[in-house]
Amino acid sequence: MTTEELEALLAAQPMSLLQRLAQGRVHRHVRLGKRHLIDALLRHASVNRAGLESDLQALMQRDASAGHRRTSGPPARHRGRPPQAERHPAKSSESEPAEPATDLSALLEGIGVPPPQPFFPDPWQEEALSRLTTTDVIVSVPTGSGKTYVAIEAARRAIEADRTVIYTSPLKALSNTKFTEFTRIFGADRVGILTGDRRDNPQAPLLIMTTEILRNLLYDAAGGEIDVRLDTLGLVIMDESQYLADPERGVVWEETIVFCPTQARLLLLSASIGNPEEVAAWLTSIRPTACHLVRHHRRSVPLRAGYLHPNGKLVPLFRSVGIPHSHGGSLHPEAKRLFAQYEDETLRPRSTSRRVS
């Protein structure tokens, strides 16, 4: 058998067989897609060709005899499992070769626009704002749960108390977006922007800048050259604080926090990170007041996951309607089957075209 033939033969096998063949041969084989898996097996074949081929033959024979018993194909991986029928009554016809209908009503239920309702801040938003009067605050919540509201409200309160507010974002593009947004809210005369090459209204009570600019300002202030009115600085809002871990620019966030004037409150807004309590402990250790951590994992708009097959069929990705908290075996069997089928199919065209050429 030439390598070409072996590759074609491997490509013709279902994923489940390849996985069994790869056991003990390929490191972390369950994580590989079909093409990668075949490549890894072929690499292994250069070491022990005979063993691989004989095992492949044996597996193919065993599958052929098993195939007589089972008429068609849920992948062999599921054989040991108890039937899912009672949990998914709508899919009792799952093993039929024709595309079965999967119950999507649960997945797609409730799509649409919620009725307009008066805006009430979430308890965590209130908590962050009330704590901010006395301490620094770190907010670590999922993307899109309303961090901007906290920033705007905190800025409004600080401005009303005649304090300067600095708002930093990691990207110039984001700074520009926020500048437009804040100008709309607070009025053009109360919002200024400082970026690498441009300064608009630098004496405004609310200043938007990239974190690098703030760092430079703080260095200049420490060197005795006051540039912006830092003595009236009451609040520093740092958006996207998870940039603290950015390999290239993370250091700027650290410098800024370390040199942030002690009379100003710090409000760190961050996406969900794994160790916000550690960051909070750090801030507590270097700032005059203890840092308060606001965190939660609940999204304000619930998230569901679906799997869209290339033929246009949509099925749920997980067994539960929402997203489960751990992923061990929680994939929806239909999504699993379709994905395995996809991996089988995508390989055939490539291997045949090879054989022709």
Next chain:
Amino acid sequence: MPPSIHPVDLIGALRHKRLTPAIVFLTSRRACDDAMQAFQRSHTALAPERQQAITSVLDQLIVQYPSIGEHPLLPTVTRVGVAAHHAGHLPSWKIAIEELMRQGCLDAVFATTTLAAGVDFPARTVVLTQSSVRKTRDFTEFTISEVQQLAGRAGRRGKDLVGFAVVTPSPYIDLTVITKGLTGHPEPIDSQFVIAYPMVLNLLKAHPLEQIQAILARSFAQFQLNRRAETLEGKLDAVHVQMEPYGPRVCTDWISQWQVFEQARKQKAHRIQVRHREPPELAARLHFLTPGRVVGLPKGRGLVLRQYRSRGQRSPMVTILRPGGAVAECQASTVTQVFDRSFEVAEAPVYPWCTPSSLEELIRQMSELPVRIPTLPILTEDGEKDIAESQIAQTLNDEFPCPTCPSRPACQKDHAQALRLRQEVHRHTKTIQALRTGLWHRFQARAEVLQQFGYLTPTCHLTDEGEWARLIRIDHSLLITELIRAEAFSGIEPQILAGVMATIAHDDDRPGAFPRISPGLGSLLGQVRQLADSLAPHEDPPLLRADVAALTERWVGDPALTWIGLCRATTMAEGDIYRLLARTLEYLSQVHTLRATHPGLADTASQAIKVLRRGVLEELP
């Protein structure tokens, strides 16, 4: 790699299930553009009133950003309600797409994941087609945080009751990574503190050297290092407790004493026992392995024909006659049993080591052997070894007290364990030391380089050079300040300064092409490259691409050049050119801050800035 489903079908399926508006994350800019082309060719079109809505939003934006009006994709976007959004586009175009998305005018946006943080607009659905992202050279699998960052764009507060993350396969997707990312907890973040030259200068400008260590100690980096040091200190305490029974004995540092003694003893032993020695049970057995002796082997029996020592083998060997008549060589140590039976052998000096008639006789006799044969009881004599041991001890006695020391047995017994613990203590102590002071040492190393170049005095105060050099707070600051000191920029044209700054600033290796470069800039670039190479031990050299320098030179040198004209001159994407020029602006404005000490250079920089900021670059604040 594009997804396996055709983009038009993908959006069609999403529309059908009311899952739009959606953000489709694709691997590359190319994939995004291909998807848009597919829509350009398709015949789908939005209802007229929705097209009208898009046009009205765009009209408002065009007033502010005129470059949007010239964008080639404008008609397609208006017709099909789908757009692409990636770093290759101009910021104004991206703003337009984001605004359209926020107003709910578009059904889908194809975006790259590389700028996931920059994609600041939500949608009802997020489509994931990949499980890895291109970082510098090769593909890296998504972390949990990254998947959640992407999925987080799904579900608009106040506009959606639920959000959706839809996975659709593409050839290199790994479902496990995606599911783990959706279900798992985000990774903890770690400090990425690096000490750069401008940081050293600025710190020393504001604070005396004595305070620096305390300031560095306030960093998150040191906080995390301290935490690690504390856990190690806990471990160290535990090891100290284990060390307690191994405190001082007859000699205070008995562990080292015993270690030296052991070493000396081993060397001595080696010198005395020049000849290789067999283990006692084998040595005892050797006397019985005479020609004619019946022995037991791991497989069956055999009859010894001769015993010999071979030069190639360390252990003594025997030649064995097997019951079938085969003659084999094997090590004497493989003999398992020595039986109480031996036959007469007429020995011969060559193979098979006995006369042929005797060999035949032996084969016959072996076949007639009974099943059970008594084995020989062999006594091992091990007195010999002790003699050697005491000999060594005696010879070492005048150098070491150990052989006669009362705590010798205890030392001998505990030494291995005590030594291991002591090594562990040393290792932990060293690591803790490194964790506590590493940052400070790195600062000192940087400061030393700056002293060497004359930015700092030996007492770590800023020199006149240092006073202005600290204002250059960008990457490759050392290269730029050294160029200024070498007077490389004295009396040069604004466009050449801009070109040099562009080539230092640009850190992207996406290919572009622009062959024509002025001789002045060319020779200056040679000088920059030489200096960058000589600074390589202290600062990573920038890419220094000549094509971006030439491109910037052309933009600054020819004020009549239009943006379209500039884009035609290179294969770089519009967005990349924009970023290059914007970054050049930033670098030039840093040079401009030197107006107090280098008025001529600052003036040139400000001239360059003025010409550079025109057209598209003027649109955004």
